[in-house]
Amino acid sequence: MGSWILTAMSVALLLATSLTASTQSPAVSCPVPGPALIPHQFECSCFFQCNRNDTIPALLLRCPNKLHYSETSPARCEDPEEVLCTPLITTRLTASTDPPACPSDQSALDYVYLVSNPRNCSQFYRCHQGEAQLFECPSYWYFDPVFEVCTPAKEPSCPPTNDEKILLPHPTQCNAFYICDWGNPVLFYCPSTLFFSNKTKECDFPQNVDCNRCHL
Template sequence: MEPMALPTATGIRTGVEGSSHCIYSHTSDMATTAKCLLLLVALAVKPSQEVCAPDCTGVDPGTSIKDPTDCTRYYVCLSINGEMIPSEEAVQCPSGHYFNSYHSVPRCDLIEDAPEGFCSPLCDPCAPDCSLNTPGTLQPHPLDCSLYYVCLADGHTLEEACPVEFRYFDYRTGNCQVDDTLCYRYCDLCLTHCTYDGQMVIDPYDCHRFYLCTPPTEALYLCPHDQVFNTGTGQCEANAACEVLCPSKNP
């Protein structure tokens, strides 16, 4: 079966069969109308220009490329049946090294010799980000391959679903298709994902703890007075709901 390209958003509907519909009438409720108006911003649905995943586009086989989530790791690109793909797992640089993607031959170099800002930019594979994408581009759902996000104005997103007959979203092409090996698979809720200096992120195993990020390192802290770390505000709060991102594993 050929992959199903996602159609252009219109004033009547967007997405594919099984996803959200927009039909205007004088009886439409405000929520539906608001959603449809937002959809009009996405005039041309297309693959995302920025996805938090390794990208082997335009490189030679055997080339090492950066892990966009961790500056101390890299992937190796190979040509499989004419298609360039990254290695299944990222490769860790030796202790005290970072991956220097700007060297003439990308390699692991000593952190102590690294230039300022060597560990940026980074991205969070579990947080769809439309800030660098034009309205209408698509982002994969980090945990459910049958879903995807349409980027709207001002970095907002709209969740949509693939149809049953093309249930898997290919994050590279922006198509719903039948091959589950093309799913986005880079989000691990049991890992800490730091993206910038000074960021505070929850300990995935304990809602009373958080990490202060200084990529590529982080320090673990305990919220005072039995407070809970609020993932929405990024602060310790007395009345926040406890959210354990990784309850099924031990650190």
């Protein structure tokens, strides 16, 4: 039996989320042939379980009670001072006026959940004990709500000439867009509360705009 197998005690404590329903390739990759356990991209209390001969993680596992995932401990979840965690840098933002509803049932309060911001898909909320803290992925990365990680988005590409007016959606911000100027994308923002519609090439009310374009 390999060292990746969880102990009975840790299985009882961990909370597992199946990832098999996703068709997106995440910004985390499993070693082949595996199986293996790998750390989360930036949340020290989470880690992934990888199946044999599969590069996409199968389960997202969560340590309880502010414990951190340990690659060396048989228990897998240890006190933070016992674990070296070097996550991808994310930026904590000021509190939102409209945070999401975090999981509130008693069985979920001890675990960390990462929830997308519906107004800006480069941002996410870190939910713990029913409270939400707003964070942002690195520039030109979007938050993947299935794997709960940040994933790089494609930067806009403009043609070298100005034969016609070209407007492009921002890869992560619903209220932003680019106008191409001789090969250079120039950033613009919609008026407050409006989103850019890639279909009509205009700013419109959010309910009229499909802003799920972070995978462009």
